[in-house]
Amino acid sequence: MTVQPQQMADQTVLVYASDPGEPPGVTPVRHPVPQLETQPFPTAIAQPAPQPDSAGPGTPAFRYWVAADALSSGSRMWGALVPSGTQWVPSVGRVLTAHLDEGVDLNAFYTRTGLEFFHRTVAGVEVFSAQSPEIVRHELGHAVLDALRPQLWNAAMHEADGVHEAFGDISALLTALQLESLRVTVLTETQGNLELSSQLSRMAEQLGWAIRQLERDAVDPDCLRNMSNHFFYRDPVELPPDGPANTLTSAPHSFSRVFSGAFLKALAGIFRQQPAQDQAALARAGEIAGQLLVDAIVAAPVVSAYYAQLAGHMIAADQRRFGGAHGRALRSAFVRHGILSLEAATSLTAAEVARRGAGLAEAMPGGSDDQGLTTVTVQGMAYGIKGPLVLNAPGEVRRFGIAGSDPVGGSLRPADPEQVATSYLEDLLRRGRVDVPQEYRSDTAVVDDNPSRFTTHEIARSEAAEGLALVRRRFA
Ligand SMILES: [Zn+2]
Incomplete structure (x- = not known):
C-alpha cells in the first residue's frame, strides 16, 4: 500500500544521516518524510513509497527512506546555489529517477537517464550502495554538475573526470553540513x-570496507576516499593510469582527491575567518564555499589545466561576491595542493581579476554538449580499433593565464588539447573502461571482456563526423 504526500506531511521516517560504516557505527535518526519534488532538481525513486513506519536497517523500506532523504536534502542544497533556470540535462527528463537495486555490484552510477545503485554480500554482510547517504549524494552531484556543465560529459580530459568525482564528494560533504547535529559532531x-x-x-566508509575485503589496497584504510589528504597536483598526462589508493594516479577517483582535498582546506580556511567558530559559522562557510564552486563551474572555460582555471574562477567569484574576503583561504588551499603555482596564485590580484573578469557575472549554465570543445581525430589501429576515432578535446581559450605547480619550481606548461585527449583515451583503454563492439575491433584489440569490470565509455559510430567516436555512458 502506498500513501499520498499530504498524508506524510507530519510524519517522520528512520534514516541514516551519514554513511553507516562497517560494522555500522551510526544510529538511525528520525527525519521528516522527504519531499522529492524539490525545484529546480526534482527526483524520484523507481518504486512506490513504503509506509513511513519504523522500518529499521536491513529492510527495503529503510533503504528507500535513506535514499529519498539523501536525494531530497542534496537537491535542496544545490538548488539554493545554482543560477535560476538550471535544470537536468534533457535526456534525464523532468525528474531524475533513482533505481535502488539494479543487481550485484559494489558501485553506483549516473547514466544521464537516472541513478543506479547495487548490492553485494561481502564477508557475510549485505552492502547496498543506496543505503549510504554519501553515495546517493555523490551520484546526485554528478547529475547536478552535468546540468551546470554538460560539456564535461564527453570531454576527453582527465581533469573533467576528476572534477566530476570531486564534485560528487563535495556534494556529499556540503549536504552533510546542512545538518546541525553533524556540524556539532564534526567540530x-x-x-x-x-x-x-x-x-x-571520510567518504563511503561501508562501501570502502566491502571493497577492502576483496582488494586491500584499492581504497583508503578507513573509508572509500578521504578529502583530508595531501595529494599534490601533477599533470595527469604524466601520471600512471592506475595504482594503489595511497598513490596519485590519473584514474578519476584518485585524481579527484587533489581537487576535493583543496576544497576541504578552502572550506576550513573560510570557517576560520568567521567571527565565531561555532556550528552556525560552519553552515555559513559551507554555503560560501559551495556558492564559489558553482560560480566557478558555470564561468570557467573547459581547458587543459582545468583545475587551475576553476581555482582561479573561485578566487574571481569571491572578488565579485565578497570583495575578495576569502581570497587568502582560497589561494592557500590551492597552492598547498599544487593546483595553483605560487606565481599563479599571486598573479590573481584584484586588478587582474577585474581586467579579465568581463562576462563572469553573466555566465550561464547548460548549453550544448560540444560547446567550446574541439575534435581531435586519431588513427584507431594504434588502439586496437578499426578506423579513425573522433575525440572531444578541450578547446576554449583560458580566461586566466595560470597553471599548476611544477614540482621543480614555477608553473607547469598545460598540455596541448591533442595530448590531453590521446592520453585520456590511452588511460581508459589501459584500465579496461571502454566497450568496443566486435565489429570495431582490430585483430589485435586489447579489450578483455571481463564482465566484472565496469565500463564508462563505448566506441560508437560518430553522430557528428565520419568514423567512430568515444562516447561516455556513465559516471561511477
Ligand atoms: Zn562518481
Whole structure:
C-alpha cells in the first residue's frame, strides 16, 4: 500500500544521516518524510513509497527512506546555489529517477537517464550502495554538475573526470553540513580544525570496507576516499593510469582527491575567518564555499589545466561576491595542493581579476554538449580499433593565464588539447573502461571482456563526423 504526500506531511521516517560504516557505527535518526519534488532538481525513486513506519536497517523500506532523504536534502542544497533556470540535462527528463537495486555490484552510477545503485554480500554482510547517504549524494552531484556543465560529459580530459568525482564528494560533504547535529559532531571531532580527517571528510566508509575485503589496497584504510589528504597536483598526462589508493594516479577517483582535498582546506580556511567558530559559522562557510564552486563551474572555460582555471574562477567569484574576503583561504588551499603555482596564485590580484573578469557575472549554465570543445581525430589501429576515432578535446581559450605547480619550481606548461585527449583515451583503454563492439575491433584489440569490470565509455559510430567516436555512458 502506498500513501499520498499530504498524508506524510507530519510524519517522520528512520534514516541514516551519514554513511553507516562497517560494522555500522551510526544510529538511525528520525527525519521528516522527504519531499522529492524539490525545484529546480526534482527526483524520484523507481518504486512506490513504503509506509513511513519504523522500518529499521536491513529492510527495503529503510533503504528507500535513506535514499529519498539523501536525494531530497542534496537537491535542496544545490538548488539554493545554482543560477535560476538550471535544470537536468534533457535526456534525464523532468525528474531524475533513482533505481535502488539494479543487481550485484559494489558501485553506483549516473547514466544521464537516472541513478543506479547495487548490492553485494561481502564477508557475510549485505552492502547496498543506496543505503549510504554519501553515495546517493555523490551520484546526485554528478547529475547536478552535468546540468551546470554538460560539456564535461564527453570531454576527453582527465581533469573533467576528476572534477566530476570531486564534485560528487563535495556534494556529499556540503549536504552533510546542512545538518546541525553533524556540524556539532564534526567540530568536536576535529576540535575546529576542519582540515583533519573526520566524519565529514571520510567518504563511503561501508562501501570502502566491502571493497577492502576483496582488494586491500584499492581504497583508503578507513573509508572509500578521504578529502583530508595531501595529494599534490601533477599533470595527469604524466601520471600512471592506475595504482594503489595511497598513490596519485590519473584514474578519476584518485585524481579527484587533489581537487576535493583543496576544497576541504578552502572550506576550513573560510570557517576560520568567521567571527565565531561555532556550528552556525560552519553552515555559513559551507554555503560560501559551495556558492564559489558553482560560480566557478558555470564561468570557467573547459581547458587543459582545468583545475587551475576553476581555482582561479573561485578566487574571481569571491572578488565579485565578497570583495575578495576569502581570497587568502582560497589561494592557500590551492597552492598547498599544487593546483595553483605560487606565481599563479599571486598573479590573481584584484586588478587582474577585474581586467579579465568581463562576462563572469553573466555566465550561464547548460548549453550544448560540444560547446567550446574541439575534435581531435586519431588513427584507431594504434588502439586496437578499426578506423579513425573522433575525440572531444578541450578547446576554449583560458580566461586566466595560470597553471599548476611544477614540482621543480614555477608553473607547469598545460598540455596541448591533442595530448590531453590521446592520453585520456590511452588511460581508459589501459584500465579496461571502454566497450568496443566486435565489429570495431582490430585483430589485435586489447579489450578483455571481463564482465566484472565496469565500463564508462563505448566506441560508437560518430553522430557528428565520419568514423567512430568515444562516447561516455556513465559516471561511477
Ligand atoms: Zn562518481
